[in-house]
Amino acid sequence: MSLLEKVRRQKLLSFTLLLFTLSIGILIGTLIDTGVRAAKEQAVAPDATPLAIPPATMLPSEFTELAKKLEPAVVNISTDYTPRNTTARRRPQQQPDDEEGMDMFRRFLEPFGGQMPPRAFRREATGSGFLVDKNGYIITNNHVVARADHIKVKVAGDKTEYSAKVIGFDRETDLAVLKIDAGKPLPAAKIGNSDGVQVGDWVVAIGSPFGLEATVTAGIVSATGRDIGAQQFQRFIQTDAAINPGNSGGPLITRKGEVIGINTAIATNTGAYQGIGFALPMNTAVKVYNQIIRSGHVTRGSIGISFGKYDKPDVYKALGVKGGVLVDSVEPGGPAEKAGIKTEDIIVALDGKPVKDGDDLVARVSETPIGSSMAVTVDRGGKKVELKVTVEDRTKVFAANPRIRGDEFEEPSKAEGTQAKFGISIRNLTEAEREQMNFTDRRGVVVTGVEEGSFAEEVGVAARDVIVSINRLPVASVDDVRKAQATLKAGDAVAFRVLRALPGARGRATQWQGLYVAGTLPQQ
Secondary structure (H helix, E strand, O other), X not given: OOHHHHHHHHHHHHHHHHHHHHHHHHHHHHHHHHHHHHHHHHXXXXXXOOOOOOOOOOOOOHHHHHHHHHHHHEEEEEEEEOOOOHHHHHOOOOOOOOOOOOOOEEOOOOOOOOOOOOOOOXXXXXXXXXXXXXXXXXXXXXXXXXXXXXXXXXEOOOOOEEEOEEEEXXXXXXXXXXXXXXXXXXXXXXXXXXXXXXXXXXXXXXXXXXXXXXXXXXXXEEEEEEOOOOOOOOOEEEEOOOOOOOOOXXXXXEXXXXXXXXXXEXXXXXXXXXXXXXXXXXXXXXXXXXXXXHHOOOOOEEOOEEEOOOOOHHHHHHOOOOOOEEEEEEOOOOHHHHHOOOOOOEEEEEOOEEOOOHHHHHHHHHOOOOOOEEEEEEEEOOEEEEEEEEOEEHHHHOOOOHHHHOOOOOOOOHHHOOOOOOOEXXXXXXXXXXXXXXOOOOOOEEEEEEOOOOHHHHHOOOOOOEEEEEOOEEOOOHXXXXXHHHOOOOOOEEEEEEEEEOOOOOOOOOOEEXXXXXXXXXXX
C-alpha cells in the first residue's frame, strides 16, 4: 500500500469519526433540551389535566322554545322620510298638548343622534311589528310609520324586503295596521288575553333594538294598568324585559307563547333601556285592529264630559258616595249637556251597573255604538237622578281639542295640482292653551311647523306664531285656513296677520305683538 493511499484512508477515518461524534452530540443536545423544556412546562402546573371540548349538544329551555316559535312572526320595519316641518322638530319648548308626554317617557323610533338637524335631509329609522294574519297583516306602533314616505318589512327567514302599505292607524292608542303581499301564507303570532296577566309573570320581548333583528330578551311583569300620562286610552303593562330603540311595535309574549302586549314606550333619562318598559295590552290592540280592518279607522263613543282623577277615597266619602266619576266640566252642545248632566254631578251607574272609576266609564262609553242611548245615574246633592244620554262620536264632541281630533293641518299634495301651498302645519288652540298663554283674541290657529324653503319661511312665518287672518279674512280654525288656501293660486299676493309672543316674558304673563308678513305665491 502506498504512502499516499495510507494518508487518504487516515483522513477518511478521521472525518467519519468527527461526523459520528457531532451526530451523537446533536442527538444528546436535542434530548436534553426537550427534557428541560418538558420539565419546565410540567413544572408550571404539574397536577393539571388538559381540557377537552365535549361534543355539541342542544340545551333546550322554555325561552329557547318560545324564541323558535315566535321569531318567524316578528318582523323588522324600516322607514325613510323627509322631515317636512323642520322648525317644529327643533322643539325649543314643549307644547301643552304634546303627544309624547313627559321627556322621561320615550318611544322607541327616534333615529340615532338625538335632535333632527335644521335641514330637511332624508332620514331612516327602524322599528318592529308582528304578523297577526297569514295574509300579511301586521300590528305595529303608529309612531313607527307615521311620517314614513316608504315602509319596508323583513320577515324572519326570508331575504325579500317587502313594501308595506298602511291600512289604518289610531293616534290615541299609537297603533297602526300594515299589509304586505308575500304571495304565500305567512306565520301569524298567537294572540293572548291580556286581562289574565299578573304581576310577577315571566314575559319575553322580541324585536329589532338598534336595528338588530330578532333580538330576544326576558323579564317579568312589573305592574299592570299603568298610567304614564300619555293618552286616555293607554293603560300599560309595565315590564323589566330589556327593550330599546327599535323594539317599538314588537310583541310582549307570555310563557305560553301568546302575545299579550305591544312594546310602546320606556321610562329613561338616557334614551335607552333603564329597566322600565311599557306595553299596550293586547285586548286594547285587538279592539283597535278589528275596527281598522273593517272601516280603516277607529270610532269611539262619548257623552261629552271631563273629569279629574281622584285617587283618595276621602273625596267621595266627603261627598256621601262610595265611588263613581265626579264631573269637572260638560262640553258645550255635547250629549251630557243635552241630557241635563251638570258640573259636580257624580256619575254612579250606567244602565243600572255601578261605575267604578273614570277608566271604567270611558271604556264602557267608548265601546257603545254611536247613536245608542244610555241610562246615566248621577248623584246630585245627595239625590239620585237618572238621565237618558245619546252617545256621540268622540272626535265630533271634542272637535276643538287637537289632541283628540288629531287634525294637525296637512297641505294638499302636488298631485292635486292648482291649489297653493304655504308650507306650514297648524292646529286649533284649546281654551286651556289660550288661558295659559294669556291669549285673549278669540281668533287664531297656532303654527306648529314651517317647512324648509317654503313660501311661509320666505315671508317670515315662524313656529308658535298664531295666525289670526289671511288677506283680512278672519282665521278662527284650521278649516278657515283650508278655505282661504282653496281660493289662492300661484302668483297671488298673500298677507298673514300673525300674533307673536314677545321674548323675556318669563315669570309674568305673555305679551303678544301683532304684525303682517306677506309675499307672492311662487309657481309650483
